[in-house]
Amino acid sequence: MGGMKEGVIPVIQDLNDFDVHSGNLLERIVFNNRLPFVIGILLMTLVLGYMAITRLELRPSFEKMIPQGHPYIQNFLENRKSLRGLGNSVRVVVESTQGDIFDPDYLDALKQVHDELFLTQGVDRAWMKSLWAPGVRWTEVTEEGFQGGPVMPDSYDGSPASIEQLRQNIARAGIVGSLVANDFKSTMLVIPLLDQAAAGAKGVDYHQFSRTLEDKFRLRFEYAGDTAAQASGEEGQGKIKVRVIGFAKLVGDLIDGLIRVMMFFGLAVVTAFFIILAYTRCLRSSLLVIFCSLLAVVWQLGIVAWLGYAIDPYSILVPFLIFAIGVSHATQKMNGIMQDIGRGTHRQVAARNTFRRLFLAGVTALLADAVGFAVLLLIDIPVIQDLAITASIGVAMLIFTSLLLMPVALSYVGVGAKAAERALRIDSNAAAHRGFGRIWDFLDRFTERRWALTAVVVAGLMGVAGFVVSLQLQIGDLDAGAPELRADSRYNRDNAYITGHYALSSDLFAVMVKTPAEGCLNYQTLVQADRLAWALQQHPNVQTTVSLTNAVRQITAGTYEGNPKFLSLQRNQDVLNYAAQQASVNTPELFNTDCSVMPVIAYLKDHKAQTLAEVSAIAERFVADNSEPDRQFLLAAGTAGIEAATNSVVHSANRTMLFYVYLAVTVFCLITFRSWRATLVAVLPLVLTSVLCEALMVAMGIGVKVATLPVIALGVGIGVDYALYLLSVQLQYQREGLSLSAAYKKAVAFTGRVVALVGITLAAGVITWAWSPIKFQADMGILLTFMFIWNMLGALILIPALSYFFLRERRVEPEVL
Template identity: 80%
Template sequence: MGKIQQDTWPVIRDLRDFDPRSGNRLERLVFNHRGLFVLLMALVTLVLGYMALSRLELRPSFEKMIPQSQPYIRNFLDNRASLRGLGNSVRVVVENTQGDIFDPEYLETLKQVNDKLFLAPGVDRAWMKSLWTPSVRWTEVTEEGFQGGPVMPDTYSGAPADIEQLRQNITRAGIVGSLVASDFKSTMLIVPLLDRDTATGKGIDYHQFSRMLEEQLRDQVEFAGDSAARASGEEGSGKYKIRVIGFAKLVGDLIDGLIQVMLFFALAVVTSIAIIYLYTRCIRSTLLVIGCSLMAVVWQLGLVAWLGYAIDPYSILVPFLIFAIGVSHAAQKMNGIMQDIGRGTHKLVAARYTFRRLFIAGVTALLADAVGFAVLMLIDIPVIQDLAITASIGVAVLIFTSLLMMPVALSYVGVGAKAAERALKIDNRAAQHRGFGKLWDLLDRFTTRKWATGAVLLALLMGIGGFMVSLQLKIGDLDSGAPELRADSRYNRDNAYITSHYALSSDLFAVMIKTAPEGCLNYDTLILADRLAWELQQHPSVQTTVSLVNAVRQITAGSFEGNPKLASIQRNQDMLNYAAQQASVNAPELFNTDCSLMPVIAYLKDHKAETLDQVVAIADQFARDNSTPERQFLLAAGSAGIEAATNIVVREANRTMLLYVYLAVALFCLFTFRSWRAMLVALLPLVLTSILCEALMVVMGIGVKVATLPVIALGVGIGVDYALYLLSVQLHYQRQGMSLSDAYQNAIAFTGRVVGLVGITLAAGVVCWAWSPIKFQADMGILLTFMFLWNMLGALILIPALSHFLLKSKA
């Protein structure tokens, strides 16, 4: 075992023997005015805490989830006014469990649901569809010409004759499978949403909208006013059931789950307290570690509110990451001070010694974290950019809370005498090859040729194997429904019901055809639209397609007594004009008012990544082959089109993000160590962790999407802390002339032990996320647990092994 030499500075028991003018300028400024510094920190915490409580908003946004500059999204946003029904919408199904829809009581209930949704804030009322909206119409050909009207009879009163008329109208309208279930036991209400509430001018409050759906619809219709039964998450046992899907409902369910997220955060804090206390047996230093880390969270949330940002269900996990990083740095300071106090040094001097040893390494690690998080700003998805800003702010404040406040606070309260004596005994036992010394002996073997070679070869094999598995990593959703929630969640059960009972899904992929005014009625344009629809229909995942072509065919044939020979696109422009005029009444969503834009809408059976990729390939190839200055085929609108565009951005960003993160971390390591060899020693274990994490995602069936994209970058940010602390101490002793073995032993004794402690503490804090009702939080918990533990093992095993080959001589 190598020689441990921790006391490189003299043991000073009396403050009169210490020169307060020693140390750098920052150390003198902080510690020589520490009372004023603590008061200032307390005042800032109070102000930012008040801002966090009074001004911080939970404000999810549909637009923030989509890449604003992506060409497909740009096309959609530029033409959004003409595509009112192909953006953000909610679908509500009212099911009759004890009969069918031709029940006067059911129809009255459906009317009440329709009226409540119609009057709800943020609803685009002109484009809402249900059996009770006049825009849902039927048309038929008679000897006298066309006849039609609303599906719901104007004179409906609930009489048997009215019910029979409704039954005929539904059949004639052809809405079975779209608005009416195939088994006639339920009907659907399609509710498009505006970007902003017209009454307030603000963005839609999705949480409030979701609560309205629960309290005014589910509570009253499905649970007969029993909100407690609804809160259980089970379905009601009454006659009617309400089923809801859509972005607004998904976000509302995620926000509802955040209460449990807070409980998991509290559990992580309690777990951290327990583990750190078991290690230190000092309650005051344990509480200071936790307190300084929580102070960072308060500062972060307060600054986010002060700068006018909001949090959302996807960035709500960032405060825990800030807490985790804060615990890592504060524990290092606590450990160093405890060791010096155990040797007899005065608590103020011990605090200043630890500040000198670890401040530069800590600042460098935090700056590397901040830059790594800031790299996420390059991803053209606003919700990830907001996450990057939130995380970068949190990391920046850790410089004040964990690197400055922690040692200053410990300079006042110190550590318990028994705890300091216990720490010194542990160090002495380790030096005598007892206790932790046996573990240090084992780790020290990785500085030898035999063990280093074995560790590096094993890591290389794991890296190659993990890389081969990671090649199967998919972009986007891998399952139907909402992967952010559990498969047995109410939302996904509702989605499964709708998918199985309705022929047309809610996954719409639309290609926009843009022409000059009145150009969409051009014969060539309609023929090309028909060809595009046909090509899309050949894909097995496309259920059907809808466009103006369908309406023109039907109306043209109907104008000639249903002659099947005329169920085609006619060259006669007058016939096309007449067909479009008729279509504008029954299906106004098929083209805009001046007929310069019409969508070809494909109904997809799901929104899995593979499905979207293949449909995009078909549509994109057709667009490139047939677009001209007079007639442009533009991708993409509809929920599936927007998700396909998002997947494209995520795919492009996935590798470039990691490249930029590692480039930033590499530059900071190079700046800190002044050695490219040391930079490689710090970086290679992190690269292995990233590769294995992607392989784990493949094994767990997790796709890369907006919710999961940042997790690997965040894991790198936390992992680099371990390497910087361990290597900075190791290189310090190597540059003093120690051998690699002795230098590593000193690094392990001073910082490595806390690396293990922090890794276990953080892993224990997030592993309980695996039981969260929010699936993407559960997935993040498993991935972060893996990264915390593997980064710890990588730092303790691979750093000495790689150092044997790259840093064996004096650095």
């Protein structure tokens, strides 16, 4: 497990002098059957590579993004069929750049957009709204009673008379600010999308849907075939501009950005290769480190495809994490073998010796990583649970590639003679306090009281300051628009336009009122729904509320010749029944067929975490005080209601997840070190990194949400590898009788410099993500860079400093736990 005292394992230059039957059972099985093992690995790679290429799908899902066990979501799913339009939807705005909407050419273009979208797979056609939708109607009161009809005149022919009729119908329908912009320069299409059950086994293909919007509408009208302008993300110069917001478009844009994401992944791989090559000066071993790490990624993707899982934009981080962990372990193996070969040991013996020294520490670190990732299964959000499964699979694959294949492959090819000599020369220079030895001498000072105390005090102060700042960490989105994309992205520019030109936002928070059949027309039920709407309207970030009570009031006043005195809820049931009959024609979305479910919808100014939390609190208080067996108020539907539920789950899962991650890491450290003191030395630097990472999220304005929740837990998995390798070697030397200073210096020379190398390599690879067009990936790049660097510094500085206080004894014996 640990490093070996010089002389314990002699330098064996001739393989005939080595007992091939020595070592544990796994070592004998693998190294005594190297060729079958390598052939088996290659065959498995071919099979899983074929699976990854032919079966792996990029399949994001709206349903997987929501916490299906949360009461809000359960209420929404149970009543989903009665609440069409309050779930997953897209809003398309068609803007006229050279006039207003009362132009025949504009209206013809709008009709083409409407008809194309109406026939697009996955659209819930019955609830689609636009000027050309027959369900969008106007109503007015005349001397003869109610009159009404579709907003778009049946006789529309593009003539000035029919356009004037359309103008009047828009005014009578009261849709200015909702479907028609306040400045009459654009109109909106509201397109509800079918859920997976209704759309088919695979659900809606969001990428294809997004491509349809781009190719059939933007390219045709806005860009007029100018694909270069479209690719640049700038707005087109045509007479018509098409603006789109909604989950499907957001995911489509994220998928489009994944091509660049893969470029950054490739750049990270190349960067890692050249940094390792610059350190080792050995092409073959550097290539093997990259090859074995990428092999684990191929295996992971193949198994994920074989099990029927798909990847999505939110789990694209996982392959890089597997690669990063693989590089960490493979480099440790390469370094150990290179040092032994440099001393004259036969390459196969060097491989077996390194396997003996580092396999247990490596497999323990990987198991800790796997359990840490598996803890994410406790979070009731399917996309995170899928991430946990795929990450755990990838970590398990590293046992075969980085821990077994890497030393076996090096036992065949060895390392370059010059590289081995250079490794030995580095050790000699370090022993003579030259070159890297100066760095090791500096780090060795932290085993002394003054330096150790200074390091611990500074770390403690940073931890306290970081904890104070981290208390301001918020859950959910902190900015308007889509925080997954950059503020100047086309999606967020479209969102800003729609917010600025329409009175009603796309952030809907709906409370469902559930009654027996025909119960929603009960007078007391309508009064209570009206009181709920009034309570929600008191929040400054609620634009307005809409419910059946609004329609009943207007229709009741209409039956009395529009007299405003009757703009009220009448106790007469016949009046209420008549109002419902009229409302079912003009506003059927306000209640279901048997009048047992009706939503009270609040339009919010934004979907920031604080807004959602405060609106939810108002609704929850009302629900608690007014729900009865025959009249239940259920939370919540609408885009904002679903996001509020997601924020609630993320909030409760954030600390719970970290607790279980650290519990798993602690247990594995106890098993490995057999010392609670050594466990503290390993875990405390990780805790500091987690606290400082949360403080950094506050400073960067990043909230904790589905895309960011797993990052801190994943960072702990990388950090524990550093601690396990360095501390296990240090403890082994201490148990052989060396002082803390001598043991730490040897541990640094054997594994510590690779810890530094890996930390710098991985940080250099992910920092390039800061230039990604996908903002949450750029944020992840900065956070991961920070955690890689701080975990490295924690291992190299805090482990010796904490060891001074916990592990100073000359001979550290295992404790009975």
